[in-house]
Amino acid sequence: MPPIPEPVLKLANGQRGLVARRQLGAARVTKSSVLAQLTAGRWMERSSVVVSTFTGELTREQRAWLGVLHAGPPAIVGGYTALEIHGLKNWHRDDVTILVDDEEHLDPLDGIDWFRTRRPLDLWHSKKHELPMARVEPAALVCAAYEPSWRTAQGLLAAVVQQRLTTPADLREQMERMKPLCRAPQFRVLLTDFEGGAQSVAEVDVKRMCLDYGLPLPNRQKRRKDRAGKWRYTDCEWDLPDGRVLVLEIDGAFHMEVEHWEDDIQRQRGLTTPGRIIVRGTAREVRDEPFQLAADLRALGLGALCA
Known part of the structure; x- marks a missing residue:
């Protein structure tokens, strides 16, 4: 069995072990040589025009x-x-x-x-x-x-x-x-x-909710330092008339995983102060029940900003 030319092996290696028959033909590897490798079980046919220089399952x-x-x-x-x-x-x-x-x-x-x-x-x-x-x-x-x-x-x-x-x-x-x-x-x-600063579709939905229900637009991705001295970014914030800050954190689907959920709980505790109210909602609520979320925000003092 004639050896496979080194340039062909280098080409296949760069293509994660796969090579097209047209590439083999261009490198003057004969059909009989390819057939011999396939028959010996060294190579494997992957499609009508592609072979691999290995056997077994393909990676992604x-x-x-x-x-x-x-x-x-x-x-x-x-x-x-x-x-x-x-x-x-x-x-x-x-x-x-x-x-x-x-x-x-x-x-x-x-x-x-x-x-x-x-x-x-x-x-x-x-x-x-x-x-x-x-x-x-x-x-x-x-x-x-x-x-x-x-x-x-x-x-x-x-x-x-x-x-x-x-x-x-x-x-x-x-x-x-x-x-x-x-x-x-x-x-x-x-x-x-x-x-304009929106980092997710949920933040876009918050903007839409505010416009639809007459609420002021929030400050988004506000940089805050928690009690441990670590910098954090909050999703949405409003300054209330009494000097407090109302923070809305939006949880996506991945927040439901236990590890993320616990991290978010710890993060919320670290950011909470007597002058900072932190409430949480889900992306689904902002999308499907904005009226309820808007009402809850008004009840916490946000409505006082709207004439």
């Missing part, structure tokens, strides 16, 4: 390589998959999303979702990774534009900003280069809220 990153190699240029990893690789937390999706040219006709592959688009994929490439992958901004905007739930779309854009993967300005700039884009008018309003 290897499955992403499988997708882009199977489709060929200009295919890139996109969607929630790209965002997760960029570092987005708490938005995992099982299937790997591969963005492909609209003219491609690809056989289905287990665990891979082909997303067809006429967009210029070669202009979306991230330069930070070996894996052909979309940058954060186009990946997030395409996800949000085609996400069935508007609520989820808002939450995704808030998350990429809150987790510092991008900025509202960079999202806005990318959006203008992607005309036409579904939901673009709504995205512009949302990005304006983020630029």
Whole structure:
């Protein structure tokens, strides 16, 4: 059995052990040599056009390589998959999303979702990774534009900003280069809220609640030092007429986990003072029952600020 050329092994290693048959052909590795490796059980066929130089289960990153190699240029990893690789937390999706040219006709592959688009994929490439992958901004905007739930779309854009993967300005700039884009008018309003200091969809909902029920807009992400001397940021604050401060902390779904819940309880105790009232609500309440939350805030003195 002829040895596999070193450049081919180096190429496969850079692609996490996967290589397309077209790449092998370009490196003058014959079909008979490939067949010999497969027959000997050293290599494994992963699709009609991709083999691996190892056997066994694929990791998530290897499955992403499988997708882009199977489709060929200009295919890139996109969607929630790209965002997760960029570092987005708490938005995992099982299937790997591969963005492909609209003219491609690809056989289905287990665990891979082909997303067809006429967009210029070669202009979306991230330069930070070996894996052909979309940058954060186009990946997030395409996800949000085609996400069935508007609520989820808002939450995704808030998350990429809150987790510092991008900025509202960079999202806005990318959006203008992607005309036409579904939901673009709504995205512009949302990005304006983020630029104004909102860090989450819940904070956007608080602003809407205040406008709808005649409450003053809060100070957001106020920097406070707790009794242990550690700097903290509160979600929303109002200065009351009697000199006290009313603080509203919004709990998302992840706050329901025991570890986060205990951390938040300790954080609240450390920030509470005789002149600072801290109340908590959930993101669901702000979204679905703003009238009740507004009434509770008024009862604590906030209504006195409204003429």
